[in-house]
Amino acid sequence: MKKYSEILKQSSLFAGISEEELFPMLKCLEAGSASYKKNQFIYHMGDQVENLGMVAFGSVSIIQEDFWGNRNIVSKIMPGQLFAETYACTPQVPMKVSVLTDEPTTVLFFNAGRVLTTCPSSCTFHSRLIRNLVSTMARKNLMMNEKIAHVTQRSTREKLLSYLSAEAIKKGCSTFEIPFNRQQLADYLSVDRSAMSNELGKLRDEGLLEFRKSEFTLLE
Amino acid sequence: MKKYSEILKQSSLFAGISEEELFPMLKCLEAGSASYKKNQFIYHMGDQVENLGMVAFGSVSIIQEDFWGNRNIVSKIMPGQLFAETYACTPQVPMKVSVLTDEPTTVLFFNAGRVLTTCPSSCTFHSRLIRNLVSTMARKNLMMNEKIAHVTQRSTREKLLSYLSAEAIKKGCSTFEIPFNRQQLADYLSVDRSAMSNELGKLRDEGLLEFRKSEFTLLE
DNA sequence: TCCTTTTTGTTGTAAAAACAACAGAATTAT
DNA sequence: ATAATTCTGTTGTTTTTACAACAAAAAGGA
Structure with a gap:
């Protein structure tokens, strides 16, 4: 002991x-x-x-x-x-x-x-x-x-933004590491992984965020 | 006091x-x-x-x-x-x-x-x-x-069945009263009210359940 | 190193949900 | 009792998601 x-x-x-x-x-x-x-x-x-x-x-x-x-x-x-x-x-x-x-x-x-x-x-x-x-x-x-x-948000996009903004606030920084890989994040948010990856791609293309592996940056 | x-x-x-x-x-x-x-x-x-x-x-x-x-x-x-x-x-x-x-x-x-x-x-x-x-x-x-x-179920149908079966088990009876009206139930399950009403109709047509106002009966 | 396995991103298609609009039923107020 | 309001079910349209399949990238093992 x-x-x-x-x-x-x-x-x-x-x-x-x-x-x-x-x-x-x-x-x-x-x-x-x-x-x-x-x-x-x-x-x-x-x-x-x-x-x-x-x-x-x-x-x-x-x-x-x-x-x-x-x-x-x-x-x-x-x-x-x-x-x-x-x-x-x-x-x-x-x-x-x-x-x-x-x-x-x-x-x-x-x-x-x-x-x-x-x-x-x-x-x-x-x-x-x-x-x-x-x-x-x-x-x-x-x-x-x-x-x-997070999970009561209606769309995958809103779930992602709800989770990621909460993480950013929690870490006190717009760039932060999340403790999940893609499949785990999809499970946590209760959405389909590929649809979530797709949505992450759109959010990146629209300039709302950037990511590399599990490191995310919220923009503007 | x-x-x-x-x-x-x-x-x-x-x-x-x-x-x-x-x-x-x-x-x-x-x-x-x-x-x-x-x-x-x-x-x-x-x-x-x-x-x-x-x-x-x-x-x-x-x-x-x-x-x-x-x-x-x-x-x-x-x-x-x-x-x-x-x-x-x-x-x-x-x-x-x-x-x-x-x-x-x-x-x-x-x-x-x-x-x-x-x-x-x-x-x-x-x-x-x-x-x-x-x-x-x-x-x-x-x-x-x-x-x-309940809310992490992927579809409205699964959310409903998850909630209703849990209520039936809790009340110990296949016929039971829920403490929500339709809009409140939709809010609780985090789904669209009309889509939920629609799904309830399908479940009833398929013979899985019956309902009158807030009284539900799960069948078979 | 090379090979295997896992993870991630992408796309097309089918299914489901959201949304909007409305009519009938039920409830509440006057 | 009647009118006004709220609640519920239904339908058609648009948007979103799930699903499946696959290729590229990354990670891990021999």
Whole structure:
């Protein structure tokens, strides 16, 4: 567990919790760890889970699959970030998404019931932990709001402009790198890849933007 | 405040909190109330808010507006349910949605900072309150996941079937009432109303479903 | 290096959606 | 009860997207 102390201290879940509090706390939370290869499932759609995960090394994608196996990337989780905390907080609800590694990945697991139930002996750290979890969930909520804002645009063009302008604002620069390749971006925006590539070409021809691989520049 | 005790006791935020704890708690949370007419804004897009709201009587819609004023219904909030708790938990982030009454409505407001900051004198109720907020946010998260599942379907037909089958499962019956009229459903699914009506007609002609006003029946 | 695989851009065609316009039904107000 | 307003379904036209197929470019492996 010692090797994870850096990532734990930097994570938003354990923000403001001192190192001496950290390790007793991990035991209380029934913390565990596991390592995975690239493209391995950590959780499957339909699972009922009690543990929330934190990516220690590597990265995972949250994906949604329909009956015929069409995949949609909901989000990408980087080191220090949590996943499945929503389902771990409502353990009776079967997961509607799967968690899949993008690369070799190590994950830490925490029992959500333990996080949410204060034990008399350690009320202060529990309170802090819960508050951290609340703001993490609030931020995740805002991310989903943002995705909804993009995918509810009516045309591929509007979806692209909505996403790209939001990225530019987020990065504070008209030139920025996106964390998706073309197929992943099309999946995220829920459009056809070739139609999206075509639309990107038109936007470039019309002088609204430039791009090279995953680097985009919004113009004027 | 007494007149709200029924709705407060039934709300998920105050679940498990006894009546004698309730009123001291409300004062500590800086609780307030306000009444609104139909179609009045409670919060506007761009507001930075510290108070989360609970509908006491009536109902409100969470709506998203783009630059040209096109509206999209994100969700509908009924008595006892919370709204704006995400923004109240991240008060530095401007709201990307507005809150608009659907009918004459009374709202209770609670200061989110007070909810999230335990005061030494009343640690137990704060802890309970925070845990209630966590599961409320988790449930809201799942609702957004569900909406994303619908709107990321590629065609109007698939969006309709995704939404309607989810409603049927939720209500546990193949015949059910939806809380939207046609325009609201089209806004929720982010499609054109007339194209959606047209598609509903085709689905009915093909024998997949029946409907009368807002009552739907899924067949076979 | 060369070969293989993956990613990206492009095009033509078929299908679907958006849009506009309108008529009938239902609801609300007077 | 009647008029006005809102809601819903329908149709034809225009625009957009999905789909399929393929070639060029880039990335990765032997």
